[in-house]
Amino acid sequence: MRRLRPGAVVPxxxxxxxxxxxxxxxxxxxxxxxxFRIERLNILVFALIFSAAVLWYIRRAVRGETFxxxxxxxxxxxxxxxxxxxxxxxxxxxxxxxxxLDQIQTIAGLSVLGRVAATTAxxxxxxxxxxxxxxxxxxxxxxxxxAYLDEGITDPLDPQTVQYVAGESFSFSxxxxxxMAREKPAAAIYMGQFTxxxxxxxxxxxxxxxxxxxxTAEPEQLPFFIAxxxxxxxxxxxxxxxxxxxxxxxxxxALRGQDLMKVVIxxxxxAGVVSATVGWGEEIWRxxxxxx
Amino acid sequence: xxxxxxILVAFISGAIMIVAFFGRGSVVDAVSDEALRGQxxxxxxxxxxxxxxxxxxxxxxxxxxxxxxxxxAVLLLCLAMMAGFGVFAGVDAGGVYDWLFQxxxxxxxxxxxxxxxxxxxxxxYRAFRARTIPSTILLVTAIVVMLGRIPMGQxxxxxxxxxxxxxxxxxxxxxxxxxxxxxALGAASMSLRIxxxxxxxxxxxx
Numbered sequence: 001m002r003r004l005r006p007g008a009v010v011p012x013x014x015x016x017x018x019x020x021x022x023x024x025x026x027x028x029x030x031x032x033x034x035x036f037r038i039e040r041l042n043i044l045v046f047a048l049i050f051s052a053a054v055l056w057y058i059r060r061a062v063r064g065e066t067f068x069x070x071x072x073x074x075x076x077x078x079x080x081x082x083x084x085x086x087x088x089x090x091x092x093x094x095x096x097x098x099x100x101l102d103q104i105q106t107i108a109g110l111s112v113l114g115r116v117a118a119t120t121a122x123x124x125x126x127x128x129x130x131x132x133x134x135x136x137x138x139x140x141x142x143x144x145x146x147a148y149l150d151e152g153i154t155d156p157l158d159p160q161t162v163q164y165v166a167g168e169s170f171s172f173s174x175x176x177x178x179x180m181a182r183e184k185p186a187a188a189i190y191m192g193q194f195t196x197x198x199x200x201x202x203x204x205x206x207x208x209x210x211x212x213x214x215x216t217a218e219p220e221q222l223p224f225f226i227a228x229x230x231x232x233x234x235x236x237x238x239x240x241x242x243x244x245x246x247x248x249x250x251x252x253x254a255l256r257g258q259d260l261m262k263v264v265i266x267x268x269x270x271a272g273v274v275s276a277t278v279g280w281g282e283e284i285w286r287x288x289x290x291x292x
Numbered sequence: 293x294x295x296x297x298x299i300l301v302a303f304i305s306g307a308i309m310i311v312a313f314f315g316r317g318s319v320v321d322a323v324s325d326e327a328l329r330g331q332x333x334x335x336x337x338x339x340x341x342x343x344x345x346x347x348x349x350x351x352x353x354x355x356x357x358x359x360x361x362x363x364x365a366v367l368l369l370c371l372a373m374m375a376g377f378g379v380f381a382g383v384d385a386g387g388v389y390d391w392l393f394q395x396x397x398x399x400x401x402x403x404x405x406x407x408x409x410x411x412x413x414x415x416x417y418r419a420f421r422a423r424t425i426p427s428t429i430l431l432v433t434a435i436v437v438m439l440g441r442i443p444m445g446q447x448x449x450x451x452x453x454x455x456x457x458x459x460x461x462x463x464x465x466x467x468x469x470x471x472x473x474x475x476a477l478g479a480a481s482m483s484l485r486i487x488x489x490x491x492x493x494x495x496x497x498x
Contacts (some may be wrong), residue, residue: 034316035315035316035317035320036314036315036316037313037314037315037316040313040314043314044314047480049417050477050480051483051484054481054484058490100335102331104479104482104483105479107482107491107494108482108484109492110493110494111491111493114493114494115493133335133338133342134335134339134340134341134345135334135335135338136341136344137341137345138338138341139494139495142495143493143494143495144367159345159348159349159352160352161346162350163346163349164342164343164345164346165346166338167342168401170400170401170404170405171400171401171404173404174400174404178363182360196405196408199408199411199412199415200404200407200408200411202415203411203414203415206415206418210339217471217475217478217479219468219471219472219475222414222471224412226419227415227416227418227419228415228418228419234471235471235472235474235475235478236474236475236477236478238475238477238478239478239479239481239482242482242491242493246493250485250490250492251485251491254481254484254485254490255481257481258477258478258481260481261312261477262473262474262477265473265477
């Protein structure tokens with residue numbers, strides 16, 4: 001395992017600070033014309049640096065380098081949850097969020113669904129996947145069907161496994177509540193984008209005694225999940241779930257590259273706080289411009 | 293090809309959106325507008341899939357004499373009624389469809405929303421326990437914020453509202469920003485993996 005070296009962090013950090021001032025100057029300038037939006041140059045350069053970092057570490061992972069990923073108790077509990085459901089003979093409910101398929105959180109939720117469906121197929125545990133919108137329903141059906149096929153289950157997918165439930169979040173919550181009260185799932189997994197229905201669903205799961213694992217990147221809903229669920233994946237942990245469960249080198253390399261950029265951003269934020277506090281920001285920029 | 297075509301479509305669609313974000317021009321804007329319009333059309337067609345799924349599941353329950361077949365029958369009846377009135381009588385204000393929505397569906401939605409108050413209370417009762425040092429800090433902070441937001445808090449101590457305000461504006465916002473930054477980086481990484489075809493589980497492939 002290699003730790004991040006200062007040499008890998010400082011140059012991108014300095015570049016980001018320079019980009020901030022360039023971007024600010026461009027934003028204050030008169031609106032330019034032309035095929036390229038020059039005022040978004042700093043975003044483009046940051047995106048290129050980020051992509052380069054991710055691809056660099058993917059390359060290193062493919063070449064055989066291993067990266068340490070800290071244990072995520074919520075994901076380690078998935079197997080425990082499936083085992084509990086199998087022993088009790090009760091189903092598992094998986095909700096891939098209440099967002100549309102164009103939301104990245106929904107795609108992340110479907111990625112986790114693939115892994116969970118494979119585990120439930122292996123253990124022959126009933127799975128229920130209620131979905132709020134039709135497009136995620138179609139994607140979830142394909143995901144579950146493929147997971148079942150990979151485990152040797154060739155029977156047609158039961159329509160009750162993945163079902164479209166309403167098109168409105170409170171109607172969805174009401175349906176989930178009824179489903180939980182009648183079927184009494186042993187485990188409930190919530191992975192995706194949620195809004196006000198998060199606490200309704202989580203409390204209903206708590207009431208029937210299900211082990212609950214939640215993951216979302218919505219800061220407003222995280223406190224509700226933390227209060228009501230047994231395990232919660234916060235923000236980037238949720239996005240890392242697919243890589244964590246698959247343990248594929250390319251996915252783990254991408255996580256490492258993302259972590260490098262996080263460290264870079266922390267360095268930039270600290271540098272900004274220090275310079276703003278002591279008033280060195282403008283002075284350093286003036287010196288840099290004079291040197292150029 | 294069957295496995296590569298969806299990945300190619302995902303890459304091309306993502307590339308169009310990236311070019312539209314950084315580029316300017318009539319061609320770029322026209323292509324991205326068409327892509328977004330296509331997305332709306334596909335989502336509208338997919339609604340038929342959802343209706344088919346509902347009818348399939350609940351008609352199956354009725355025909356197999358499921359214990360909850362009465363509720364399934366009510367659901368299908370309401371679905372047919374709303375769809376029928378909406379299509380044949382219109383959705384304008386004052387019509388039957390609008391009446392059904394305003395007098396039945398909207399109050400039911402409000403009822404579900406109102407349950408949040410009770411669920412927040414029960415979740416808070418379970419969460420705010422002084423078992424460990426961090427949970428005790430959480431409990432004290434929650435008490436300060438809750439009391440600081442109501443007139444009784446100011447009656448008890450004049451400084452409570454400003455303490456509550458400081459907690460909400462400084463440490464709470466700082467933590468939220470940290471979570472947002474981390475989540476944004478995670479989303480960007482996931483988007484890059486999807487664009488490059490490394491992440492394929494959403495297609496049903498490992």
